[in-house]
Amino acid sequence: MSYVDEVYEKVVAQNPSEKEFHQAVKEVLDSLRLVIDANEDEYRKMALLERLVEPERVISFRVPWVDDKGQVQVNKGFRVQFNSAIGPYKGGLRLHPSVNQGILKFLGFEQVFKNSLTGLPIGGGKGGSNFDPKGKSDREVMAFCQSFMTELFKYIGADQDVPAGDIGVGGREIGYLYGQYKRLTGLYEGVLTGKGLTYGGSLARKEATGYGLVYIVDEMLKARGLSLEGKTVLVSGSGNVAIYATEKAQQLGAKVVALCDSTGYIYDKDGIQLDVVKDIKEVRRARLSEYVKAVPTAVYTEGKGIWSIPCDIALPCATQNELDLEDAKTLKANGCFLVAEGANMPSTREATDFYLENGILFMPGKAANAGGVATSALEMTQNSERLSWSFEEVDAKLHDIMVNIYAKVADAAKRYGVEGNYVVGANIAGFEKVVDAMKAQGIV
Numbered sequence: 001m002s003y004v005d006e007v008y009e010k011v012v013a014q015n016p017s018e019k020e021f022h023q024a025v026k027e028v029l030d031s032l033r034l035v036i037d038a039n040e041d042e043y044r045k046m047a048l049l050e051r052l053v054e055p056e057r058v059i060s061f062r063v064p065w066v067d068d069k070g071q072v073q074v075n076k077g078f079r080v081q082f083n084s085a086i087g088p089y090k091g092g093l094r095l096h097p098s099v100n101q102g103i104l105k106f107l108g109f110e111q112v113f114k115n116s117l118t119g120l121p122i123g124g125g126k127g128g129s130n131f132d133p134k135g136k137s138d139r140e141v142m143a144f145c146q147s148f149m150t151e152l153f154k155y156i157g158a159d160q161d162v163p164a165g166d167i168g169v170g171g172r173e174i175g176y177l178y179g180q181y182k183r184l185t186g187l188y189e190g191v192l193t194g195k196g197l198t199y200g201g202s203l204a205r206k207e208a209t210g211y212g213l214v215y216i217v218d219e220m221l222k223a224r225g226l227s228l229e230g231k232t233v234l235v236s237g238s239g240n241v242a243i244y245a246t247e248k249a250q251q252l253g254a255k256v257v258a259l260c261d262s263t264g265y266i267y268d269k270d271g272i273q274l275d276v277v278k279d280i281k282e283v284r285r286a287r288l289s290e291y292v293k294a295v296p297t298a299v300y301t302e303g304k305g306i307w308s309i310p311c312d313i314a315l316p317c318a319t320q321n322e323l324d325l326e327d328a329k330t331l332k333a334n335g336c337f338l339v340a341e342g343a344n345m346p347s348t349r350e351a352t353d354f355y356l357e358n359g360i361l362f363m364p365g366k367a368a369n370a371g372g373v374a375t376s377a378l379e380m381t382q383n384s385e386r387l388s389w390s391f392e393e394v395d396a397k398l399h400d401i402m403v404n405i406y407a408k409v410a411d412a413a414k415r416y417g418v419e420g421n422y423v424v425g426a427n428i429a430g431f432e433k434v435v436d437a438m439k440a441q442g443i444v
């Protein structure tokens with residue numbers, strides 16, 4: 001049996017019921033076969049893959065807090081510190097009822113390669129809780145965040161592990177978490193990113209993941225003599241990534257006609273009015289169905305189905321496994337020729353295989369959404385320097401980083417004889433740097 005298959009079987013046997021983690025490991029290892037097979041003896045001897053798939057540390061803890069009725073609630077809290085070969089652990093915190101250890105391990109594993117691709121000195125980690133912020137009062141969210149940090153602060157620090165936002169964690173949550181960290185440690189340091197602008201945050205961090213996604217799409221198009229001008233685009237989700245992907249796509253001349261949330265999707269044939277969406281999602285924290293009250297010519301449909309709308313480009317920006325084989329086939333039949341992932345692993349493995357086999361240009365999340373973590377690393381740099389850069393300066397750096405990521409991914413695919421296969425390209429390019437650092441640091 002090949003080394004890749006052996007290690008994958010061990011991962012499944014030793015981590016039962018962590019199906020998203022199995023899926024991420026399989027996708028990465030399969031696409032690394034070309035490199036691993038060529039170095040099999042060396043990697044096997046140093047158990048390189050076994051070390052790569054085992055997190056350095058998983059912290060799991062109880063998060064008790066009191067709700068507005070005086071009732072004590074208990075949630076699970078986690079931090080997965082996956083790999084610190086190239087820098088302090090870096091990766092978001094997710095607050096969503098679906099959160100469990102397997103999902104955070106999949107996200108932490110992906111983060112290792114993504115962070116490496118940015119070219120910045122950041123290792124990979126991820127954390128979160130099965131707490132559901134939806135429908136909770138500000139006081140309840142604060143109580144939860146303070147309790148969560150009361151345990152987490154022991155394991156993080158500006159040079160050790162620097163969490164950020166993810167699903168369910170935006171500016172409000174980062175603020176409460178930061179306040180509690182400072183209170184417990186007495187330190188005013190860059191321990192979290194995505195902070196508010198008045199206390200160490202970076203301009204353009206909020207926009208970074210969505211903008212970065214569109215910058216890399218632009219590179220994919222430019223390489224083929226095309227542009228976003230006049231293209232019809234679908235964006236799933238209506239959170240942080242989706243909103244700013246829509247904004248940048250519109251700025252570059254595309255028409256974004258649909259967005260969704262977990263209850264349904266909106267179709268606006270005239271192009272989404274983003275100020276209306278921002279008011280619903282960022283100010284009122286309401287459901288997307290409200291959009292049609294402000295824009296009666298748009299249509300709201302309950303349930304899934306966003307991928308059935310004809311488009312040129314699809315940008316899944318909601319959550320893992322939101323786009324399956326049937327959706328991929330529908331996109332193709334309706335003329336879609338490019339898919340780039342704002343979310344982490346939004347396409348199922350079957351959908352990804354379909355894109356690659358049917359000539360759909362495809363950029364996987366670990367490259368396409370790396371602009372968020374890259375700008376988080378720029379926030380860390382500004383915190384260390386005790387300086388704040390202008391929006392234009394951060395945005396220009398983000399743009400350069402995305403152009404470089406595209407070049408690295410395209411080059412790695414070409415070097416290994418699979419030109420245009422950005423899944424293989426992204427995994428190999430991310431893997432090379434981490435492996436070099438792991439080899440140099442000995443058996444740790």
Ligand code: NDP
Pocket residue numbers: 165166167168169209236237238239240241242260261262263317318319320322342343344369370372373
């Ligand atoms: P948000 O919480 O801001 O938004 C998530 C959006 O996705 C919401 O509109 C949510 O709807 C929707 N959604 C969640 N589950 C589903 C579902 N099953 N079907 C349809 N829609 C759904 O999160 P972010 O925008 O920050 O993150 C989105 C994705 O991007 C995640 O995969 C995250 O890991 C990834 N990502 C985020 C980065 C960042 O900087 N924020 C960086 C890199 C990746 P509802 O409100 O109904 O739940």
